[in-house]
Amino acid sequence: MLPCATARFATVDSRTITVVSAAIRAFNLNVQRGKNHILHDLTVEIPRGVVMGLLGPSGSGKTTFMRSIAGLQRIASGEIHVLDLPAASKPLRSKIGYSTQSASVYSDLTCIQNIRYFASLYLHNEKTPEEILEDVDLSRNADQMAESLSGGERARLALATTLVGSPDLLILDEPTVGLDPVLRVQLWKLFNKLAAQGKTLLVSSHVMDEADSCHQLILLRDGRVLAQGTPAELRLRSGKSRMDEVFISLIGAA
Amino acid sequence: MNMRRLIAMTKRVLLQLWHDPRTLALLFLSPALLMTILKYVYWTNPDLFQRVAGSMLGVFPMLVMFLITSVATLRERSSGTLERLMISPLGKAEFIAGYAIAFGLASLVQATAVSSYAIWVLGLKIAGLQITLIYAAILDALIGLAIGLAVSTFAKTEFQAIQFMPAILLPQLLLSGLLIPREAMPRILHDLSNFLPLSYAIDATRKVISNQGSILNDSLIIFLFLTLILSAGSLTLKRQTK
Ligand SMILES: Nc1ncnc2c1ncn2[C@@H]1O[C@H](COP(=O)(O)OP(=O)(O)O)[C@@H](O)[C@H]1O
Ligand SMILES: [Mg+2]
Numbered sequence: 313m314l315p316c317a318t319a320r321f322a323t324v325d326s327r328t329i330t331v332v333s334a335a336i337r338a339f340n341l342n343v344q345r346g347k348n349h350i351l352h353d354l355t356v357e358i359p360r361g362v363v364m365g366l367l368g369p370s371g372s373g374k375t376t377f378m379r380s381i382a383g384l385q386r387i388a389s390g391e392i393h394v395l396d397l398p399a400a401s402k403p404l405r406s407k408i409g410y411s412t413q414s415a416s417v418y419s420d421l422t423c424i425q426n427i428r429y430f431a432s433l434y435l436h437n438e439k440t441p442e443e444i445l446e447d448v449d450l451s452r453n454a455d456q457m458a459e460s461l462s463g464g465e466r467a468r469l470a471l472a473t474t475l476v477g478s479p480d481l482l483i484l485d486e487p488t489v490g491l492d493p494v495l496r497v498q499l500w501k502l503f504n505k506l507a508a509q510g511k512t513l514l515v516s517s518h519v520m521d522e523a524d525s526c527h528q529l530i531l532l533r534d535g536r537v538l539a540q541g542t543p544a545e546l547r548l549r550s551g552k553s554r555m556d557e558v559f560i561s562l563i564g565a566a
Numbered sequence: 567m568n569m570r571r572l573i574a575m576t577k578r579v580l581l582q583l584w585h586d587p588r589t590l591a592l593l594f595l596s597p598a599l600l601m602t603i604l605k606y607v608y609w610t611n612p613d614l615f616q617r618v619a620g621s622m623l624g625v626f627p628m629l630v631m632f633l634i635t636s637v638a639t640l641r642e643r644s645s646g647t648l649e650r651l652m653i654s655p656l657g658k659a660e661f662i663a664g665y666a667i668a669f670g671l672a673s674l675v676q677a678t679a680v681s682s683y684a685i686w687v688l689g690l691k692i693a694g695l696q697i698t699l700i701y702a703a704i705l706d707a708l709i710g711l712a713i714g715l716a717v718s719t720f721a722k723t724e725f726q727a728i729q730f731m732p733a734i735l736l737p738q739l740l741l742s743g744l745l746i747p748r749e750a751m752p753r754i755l756h757d758l759s760n761f762l763p764l765s766y767a768i769d770a771t772r773k774v775i776s777n778q779g780s781i782l783n784d785s786l787i788i789f790l791f792l793t794l795i796l797s798a799g800s801l802t803l804k805r806q807t808k
Binding site for chain 1: 656807
């Protein structure tokens with residue numbers, strides 16, 4: 313099964329032939345929404361088991377790219393392969409966790425009821441709902457209605473709903489926006505812990521100072537990839553130390 | 567269709583209903599209150615109460631389920647939970663059937679409570695069986711559910727969804743035979759009413775109350791409408807956006 317899948321990728325992107333297949337490969341991806349051309353010939357490869365930061369200003373196409381990977385966005389041309397399968401294919405539905413920019417949970421259910429419900433949609437759950445709440449530090453709020461949660465708690469509940477089933481890939485759209493610094497540090501720790509367990513995380517942010525919590529970064533601007541690499545590599549390339557300066561300098565160089 | 571997911575879906579919708587006192591009031595208190603008002607409006611003309619109250623037993627479930635379903639599915643769309651479900655293994659048929667079973671159960675309780683109240687407290691006389699009346703009421707409820715589901719795709723807010731009520735439900739109410747028997751309407755309106763599901767719902771309810779004629783035909787036609795509207799509704803549930 314695996315060698316066959318790898319061989320298929322060799323034809324998708326003839327420049328690289330990888331032994332361990334990547335978690336996500338996008339090749340010449342173009343996406344249009346209405347009359348707007350949002351993503352332009354996007355080609356990226358995201359390895360397995362890393363925390364990949366997707367950074368870019370608001371409106372650069374982060375959400376659109378993530379929705380394309382999750383199979384929620386129709387693409388105009390190009391290819392996306394996710395975990396060796398074409399994006400939007402049915403078997404992927406039990407392998408991807410996706411949390412939208414606004415916390416998508418049921419306000420009129422308690423935390424534990426939310427998790428139990430989403431978990432029951434999957435045939436195989438690697439963790440119990442209680443363990444998942446523990447992971448996001450919401451055990452104390454288990455019986456609290458989601459509607460009465462604070463912003464940070466609600467964001468963590470939304471994150472928890474992506475951990476049900478046994479996802480290999482987590483796509484998290486700006487999960488730390490609007491959270492206090494302490495909570496943000498906690499969440500990035502959790503992301504790294506999940507990556508250490510072998511999961512791949514694609515995490516978007518428009519806050520450049522979150523870059524150092526990621527193993528690798530994709531910098532996006534106007535629907536195009538500005539640069540991809542580790543934070544250290546990007547610093548070296550641009551000669552700047554602060555990430556927002558790195559970004560601006562790379563825009564100048566592009 | 568996976569049984570486990572279907573049950574989970576049904577259970578979740580019921581839990582949400584249970585947590586929402588306003589919807590529960592809409593389900594049970596408001597029909598009972600309206601029936602009581604009708605009783606006193608027609609105080610001097612009990613025959614008219616018989617006619618109108620009987621038909622209303624078919625109208626309430628449809629009206630209430632239309633409201634609840636359009637608002638509930640719209641909330642799923644705007645809160646992003648529908649999108650969350652669309653990338654999960656949950657099938658569209660399971661999603662729709664889950665709502666249909668949960669709200670069908672709710673309308674079973676509603677029809678039992680409201681018809682019992684009308685019969686035992688308000689003195690409504692029915693010649694047919696109460697259980698057949700309840701069966702007809704559930705069919706009516708499912709029509710409301712199907713229309714609500716279809717309408718929620720064309721609305722962006724809950725307010726817009728409710729604006730569909732006068733556009734879609736009121737004409738049906740006017741032509742359904744609630745005001746005067748359908749046979750007494752001008753030919754063209756009568757023909758038109760043959761294409762509206764609510765007409766058959768009211769016919770069925772009225773037949774049970776007067777115990778005249780079988781409602782088999784009416785229920786078959788209602789099932790046909792249900793299949794049509796629900797499949798149209800499921801076509802509008804898209805996994806991918808453009
Ligand atoms: N439904 C839509 N129709 C047309 N353009 C859209 C639509 N949704 C988003 N866009 C545009 O697509 C671009 C990228 O949006 P998005 O992917 O949400 O960016 P980001 O998540 O980086 O803020 C923006 O310029 C936005 O205006
Ligand atoms: Mg976004």
